[in-house]
Amino acid sequence: MAAKKIHAIYTDDDLLLQAVNQTRAAKYHISEIFTPFPVHGLDHALGLAPTRLAITSFLYGLCGLTVAVLMMNYMMIQDWPQNIGGKPSFTFYQNMPTFIPIMFELTVFFAGHLMVITFYMRSKLWPFRKAENPDPRTTDAHFLMEVDVDNHDVETLSKFLYDTGASEISLIENEQDH
Missing domain, CATH: 3.30.70.120 (Alpha-Beta Plaits)
Known part of the structure; x- marks a missing residue:
């Protein structure tokens, strides 16, 4: 047909x-x-439902934050506590101000990388996939x-x-x- x-x-x-x-x-x-290029308002004009990618990004960021907290607690408090710069290593919350940059970086790292993977999977963009563009002028x-x-x-x-x-x-x- x-x-x-x-x-x-x-x-x-x-x-x-x-x-x-x-x-x-x-x-x-x-x-x-x-x-x-993206056209502002086109998704609304087409009647497309709002995307849920922001929710997945937030969840990926929470995963990154959880991994950062668990990793630092294990490495710096439980496994090999050290007195670095006069900071005690007795509990996690005493050292948390020094751990904030690591927590932030791992949150962004997980959210960014997992969002790229999610975007490729959602868009069905696999390696070596043939382009489906019907007219090459639409890329210009x-x-x-x-x-x-x-x-x-x-x-x-x-x-x-x-x-x-x-x-x-x-x-x-x-x-x-x-």
Whole structure:
């Protein structure tokens, strides 16, 4: 079964944002948008749900803080306590002011590195994966909106997209396995 899609190319991000609003208001389904840079407000215009990546970043930071506290407590208090610079090594809370930089650095380290891994997994970006960019111009200065044709008339949809400000429109037929 072949699924028909229309690729509409826009040359301005504001024009794209306005076209997305008009296309959604006309009840056409936008399957994907390719942009050379993040467009502010595009996720809201597409009706995408807010991301939960900030929550995962916070949880990764807590893991880093926990590892830092446990590591320093074991190394500096339990395993090999030393009197460094006149600071006693009897308890963790007595030495905590000197441990704050290490706790901060491990919190940032865990959050940063695990967020990169999470982003790659969420985006399905694996090593040696082939790029799925349908038009190389979208990495430079053009914006592409991919609209599903479904049961709509191609001529009517094309005219509608030209009226929204598209500079170029092409019909694409994708082979799908069903």
